[in-house]
Amino acid sequence: MTLFGSPASPSARRLRAGAFLCVGALSLIGLSGCAADAAPSASGSATSSAPGGSSSSASEAASATATPTPTPTPAGTAVALACTDLLTLDDVYAFNPNFGTDPSYKPTSSSAKTAASFQGLTCGLLNQSSGDKIEFTLTQPNTVLMTQQQDKAVASSKIVPTYGTPPAVQGFFSANAGIGEAQVFTDKYWLTFSSSDFAEPGDAEALVSAALGHLK
Known part of the structure; x- marks a missing residue:
């Protein structure tokens, strides 16, 4: 134990x-x-x-770093018309038989030079008796260019309701240094006429009306 x-x-x-x-x-x-x-x-x-x-x-x-949206710029589309499509020989004769195509025509007015730089149509008529000239142009601008030219017309010209019915057709007229100029804007085109023969809006009205008739 x-x-x-x-x-x-x-x-x-x-x-x-x-x-x-x-x-x-x-x-x-x-x-x-x-x-x-x-x-x-x-x-x-x-x-x-x-x-x-x-x-x-x-x-x-x-x-x-995403790519920014490009800023719209003025541009024009080539006009698919000839000078004789915009004003036919009959149109010119009806206006004044002394006028015909100016064989040595070159754009001289500010509007004509602008039209030419944006693929517009530029044309010239010559009075065989007096040597006076008429310059007319047709441009198919994009929205930016159309707005720019309309703003310039509003700022420097007077509205002419007889050239057409707004807003489908907006007409303007101005006179500077002895040269009268009619301008017309449609929803698609910018149309101009200038000459020392145009002292007032009515002097270019027949040609404006004839040209607009060919654009419809």
């Missing part, structure tokens, strides 16, 4: 101590393993958010 109550032998005590050390070591390893698992999770979370931020930044940069 005394054997059971006696203290444990040194050998037994060393075995128990070794067991406790093993348990403690295993506990530390388990805790260390949990901490190690937590670190990659945090790192993984940070890494996964990076591509999203990078994509957003790239999208914003692409938006900021």
Whole structure:
């Protein structure tokens, strides 16, 4: 009986101590393993958010460098008519039998030069008796050019309602340095007549009416 109550032998005590050390070591390893698992999770979370931020930044940069919309510029379309289509020989004869085609015609007025630069039709008539000339043009402008020329006409000319019925036809007349100029705007064309023979709007009315009749 005394054997059971006696203290444990040194050998037994060393075995128990070794067991406790093993348990403690295993506990530390388990805790260390949990901490190690937590670190990659945090790192993984940070890494996964990076591509999203990078994509957003790239999208914003692409938006900021998008190609701007081009500003509209004045332009004209080539007119598919000849001078004798716009004013026939009969039209000219009815206006004044002394007028005929000017064989040496070149654009001289500001309107004629503008028309020529935008693929417009420019024409000249010559009075065989007096040498007086009539210059007439037809341009098919885009919206920008049409607006520019209309604004100029409003600013420098007087409205002439007898050239046509607004808004389908808008007529203007001006006289500068002895040259009278009639201008007419339709929804598609810009038409001009200039001559030293035009002292007032009515002097060009017959030619304006004849030309408009060929544009319908």
